[in-house]
Amino acid sequence: MSESNHDPRFVHLSDAHIGHRQYGVKKRRDDMYMSFNTSVYEAVEESEVDFAVFGGDLFHNKNVNARALSDAEEGLSRFEDADVPVVAVRGNHDANLYKEDLNWLEYLHSRGKLILLEADLSGEEAAFEKHDFDDPGTSSGYVDLDGVRVFGLQYLGQRTSDSLSDVADAIEKVNEEEGEPEATILIGHFGVEGHIPGMGGGISFNALEPVEEVVDYLALGHLHKKYSHGNWVFNPGSLEAHDTRQAQWELGYFIVDVEDGEISSEFHESKRRPFFQINFEVDAHDSPDELESAFAEEVEEHLSDLEKVQRKPHFQRSGEKRDPVIDLRLEGLLQFNRSRLDTDSLREIVEEKTGALYVNLNDATESKETASIIQELDGGEDAVRNEQGQIDRGKLESAVFQRLAGQDSQYGEKEEDVADTLSVVKKSVLADENPESVAETIKKRRRDLFDQGGDQE
Template identity: 70%
Template sequence: MPQSSQGPRFVHFSDAHVGHRQYGVKKRRDDMYMTFRSTILDAIDEGVDFAVFSGDLFHNKDVNARALSDAENGLEEFAKEDIPVVGIQGNHDANLYKEDLNWLEYLHSRGRMILLEADLQGEGPVFEEHDFDEPGTSSGYVDIDGVRIFGLQYLGQRTGDYLEDVAEAIEKVNEEEGEPEMTILLGHFGIEDHVPGMAGGISFNQLEPVEEVVDYLGLGHLHKQYSHGEWVFNPGSLESHDTREAQWDHGYYIVDSNEDGFESEFYQSKRRPFFRIEFVVDNCNTPEEFEEEFEQELDEVLPDLRSKQQAEYYKAGGDVREPVIDLHLQGLLQFSRSQLDVDWVRDLVEKKTDALYVNISDATESKETADILQELDEGEDEVRNEDGQIDRDMLESAVFRKLAGQDSRFRDKEEEVAETMTVVKSSVLADESPESVAETIKNRRRELFPEMGGDDE
């Protein structure tokens, strides 16, 4: 254990997402707890005097008994060493508009965590001092070993509107109570430009008032580790939650304060490895060629996977852990989609990689689909989802709208007619009787085109 510094040492971590049973896999729920607990034990080994947590302790707002037990058991490790934990609410922890006692407030009242939040709507002070004897359900700030910690709960898009008020409230407390050796503000929001393609972050201009009164801004929310200007620190989530996140660093900061300021060091958290495999199907003219070339591609990427698994933070007790594989199929199929055996693909990947779970993203397009896209009046983007893949339901709806628009009687109600076609198709696939399907069509026709009259046309 390292020697203590002149000032207190603390750990800053965030986004544990305890209880997240990703892909419905029990081991992924266990991963969330084990990563959370191992981070706590590592921090204790580093000799921290207190801990700060920047939100999203839980993954779901409706916390089940297992997730609550996992959270309490992890925090109990700090309690055994008399290490206080200070935290804030994240967007996964509770609703923006509170109705009843939430689980973070429960942990606060039980002494497992000091929950901090700003009172930005009341008539009293924005930040109330924490009372260790009568803690209530939350506090505004707390003093620990000469360090003053303030908390700003998740406020979504309203965050930027309140930062100047928060800065003024911090300055007021420090003027009335005396300047601390160090001022920390915990927040659950992102800073713009730190995650490509992610909009809605706080701008650097909006942060200026806070920078004047805060030494250490401890953030959560974005799962990517980053820092800015030697005063903004975001450790990222403890676990990767998809393969995009797996490319980022994840972990926690150990921070030493001293009379000259503070020094921070980032540590990788122990977590399960994710590995992405991309395969382009363009050159596979038959299902047999596809299987042969896919297996060859899989064999070629295996060394990279095995090398990645050797990183110490991906191991458990020194042992290699089963990876989560994200398989992305893309390109133009040269054979019928019905001949693409996705189950065979999954089984082969599981066998060769010893994967815990294989998540298959099928972005391939058949020749038939490509021909349909060329015939549509609207652009391809209208039938693609957020990942750029063809959405079958959106494509079907577009086709039905085009068919409806080709009949002059329906041109003012293409959307409604297309919806009717979808309902009829679903009824047929559900093996409803011809009489029932016919009745559905008649009823919809009466609703949409009462001027046509008659039920037998």
């Protein structure tokens, strides 16, 4: 156990998602690196932490490319240069739930860039192996740093809840054998229920009770929202927002002090790119020109609110504003044929007026023709709407094709198969497939459905 002549201080951060090229935009990939690297800089240079704990999802993709690995190593090297050990666990984005090969966190552990912790759950009882700085292997179970003992629990998905009692027993066993530390930390990659409305699957407070008996600080990752519970459960959220909803949340990292076994934490917001949402109702506009004119005016009206969103913590370290990501949602009943709705023109209006890095357009409008068809379908609107209440274009197309097929008696009870064939043919035509290939697909499907033989046309 390393010794310190002052009370230990650590930074708790999580969910950097390095390598996430959101929307295919290069600058969004750069944002993931910048928010991570800036947070590391602030923790080291401004807060002067003694060590760091990371709650998982360092990377966004399991197949890490060279650029993402380089970005991660640069941030970790800043910790290394300041002699600040980094202790981490595996998140669901970092590696497969069931191990198949050496993952990138194990690679970083073996090179001394971080200390990867995980519980050994292979036997009848859970166990934690002490970290050996001279022979680290590919992972460890726990590590002692500045009088604080840190344990790690890797991402287990639905198995997490069933494992917590055994994990608590294993922690207690280590502390009994090795002596009680000044404070005990458990890092885990899972969410606690009740902190994000409408999101299920979190761990219940009852399941956490065994852990509470033996842990002073539960350092979580996974949910991209900052929350805490009972002055012992802490989740800092992601370092970058990954959609407009997340952009409304506090996101960042905790600076935590341990004094005489007592925990005190201070939250710091990370510097990240702003998101902004524009909703536009199309109902009142009778022509495309009228719609575009009204749309441009409405975007103008949003600029003052956008200005507020672009303030801190969204500034770059230079103090300059970052161009926003705009979520544009079109809603309502179109008063003209859908083919005349120029969404590219609407995107250009937003980009010109807001300087947006990217405009993510969600077209949730319905045309009069669509509304009429929906009312005539079996099941009405419920048959073609998704869980968010939006028209599912795939379901609508399938329902229309099936209805058309059902009107022809020669198809008997095979209208679903005929509808599927029509959908396949449509996709083939839109993909500019060879007409002869499309015709052959139709012939084969018809033979399979009606057993008419190979010579039928």
